[in-house]
Amino acid sequence: MQFIEVNRDNADILFDYWNEIRKNIPYFYRTTYKLFIKSLFDDTYEGRTVFRTNNVFGIQEDGQVKGVIQYDIPTFHFTEVGKITKDINIGVILNLYYEETRIDIGRVLLDLSLDFFKENNIKDIYAFYHAMGMSCNGNHGKLHEEYNYVGKLLCEEGFEIEHENIYYICDMKEKKLEYQNNRDIRVSELEDNKQKFILYDEDNKALGSAEIKYIDNLTGSSEKDIIYLVWIDIDKKVKGKGLGTEFLNHIIQYCLKKGYRYLHTDTALNNKIAQKFYIRNGFIDNGITRSYLTKTSS
Known part of the structure; x- marks a missing residue:
């Protein structure tokens, strides 16, 4: 050794x-x-x-x-x-x-x-x-x-589990894209390898926001392969109306047009609502991830 x-x-x-x-x-x-x-x-x-x-x-x-x-x-x-x-x-x-x-x-x-x-x-x-x-x-x-x-x-x-997440991957080329309405999606300029999206209704009211991260900018890869979905959120006042899926589909369409294929994300192990959302939208469970913490006595 x-x-x-x-x-x-x-x-x-x-x-x-x-x-x-x-x-x-x-x-x-x-x-x-x-x-x-x-x-x-x-x-x-x-x-x-x-x-x-x-x-x-x-x-x-x-x-x-x-x-x-x-x-x-x-x-x-x-x-x-x-x-x-x-x-x-x-x-x-x-x-x-x-x-x-x-x-x-x-x-x-x-x-x-x-x-x-x-x-x-x-x-x-x-x-x-x-x-x-x-x-x-x-x-x-x-x-x-x-x-x-x-x-x-x-x-x-002496360490204990601090946080547990589930890691998901979606093959965007296999995702069936459906849109209930032609809502307005606005995309920010690229900043620190990230871009933000905002979903607006016909009255120019923000309904949701999301952020993606470009993995190839972090790895030096010449292949445009993976996008990471940092978060996606819909205003709680309009949840349950399919806007999350519609918003996600717009984001996926945007990523596909830029040449990317896979959308990665993760969510807390106890966040059952998010897990159902991702599975319903074609994401595949790729395993549990954990962080650990120990606090020693003074």
């Missing part, structure tokens, strides 16, 4: 390993090496540098990577209402992956991060923090159920 501190000069040893992991996680998109390195060491969120430094360590055996961990202290945090704050004292384990049969490697890597947080007097530690995923992964930070054994290890070390 050989410890390796990964930096920009030797990060190529991780790229093949990362592509193996990617095969099992729907939001680990195909990315260029350049964008992978940028996300690993120089990632930003809405213009903010995510981490103060960046601790990335791998374990090799016989010249092959067998596990990897990435952890650090972030430069910002989110309040309970989703506002960004710099008043923080948290640590984040961004990534932790290893082979299922090598729990020994998982424990060694996890202990490395926990020792770091202890030395820095960090009490609250997030693992697979949902809001701080790598940009090349569309900023999805949660752990996919394919790697539930990693979550089991975290729970054995």
Whole structure:
């Protein structure tokens, strides 16, 4: 078992390993090496540098990577209402992956991060923090159920599940597009890889809003393949009239015209209404994702 501190000069040893992991996680998109390195060491969120430094360590055996961990202290945090704050004292384990049969490697890597947080007097530690995923992964930070054994290890070390989501994918080319009315859809200019949509009625009253994210802008991919639906919302006063489906169909038509095929999204595991909406509109369940949190006593 050989410890390796990964930096920009030797990060190529991780790229093949990362592509193996990617095969099992729907939001680990195909990315260029350049964008992978940028996300690993120089990632930003809405213009903010995510981490103060960046601790990335791998374990090799016989010249092959067998596990990897990435952890650090972030430069910002989110309040309970989703506002960004710099008043923080948290640590984040961004990534932790290893082979299922090598729990020994998982424990060694996890202990490395926990020792770091202890030395820095960090009490609250997030693992697979949902809001701080790598940009090349569309900023999805949660752990996919394919790697539930990693979550089991975290729970054995005092972590608890913080949030659970379901990840959905829709093949837009297979979606039957129907419109009840020819309502007015207005689209904003592209900003920070995102665009907003607003649905208006004939009286110019806003009925709903939505936002999409262009994944190819984050991965460096030359293929226009995936759009991520950040949110879609209909005014509660007009819910139940099919406007959500109509609005979604307009968004899908817009994405198809731009050459994209797949629409990704996710929603909370306890949000049964949203789940029924997505399934009814052709989205396929691609697994549960989880974030974790431990709060140590003072």
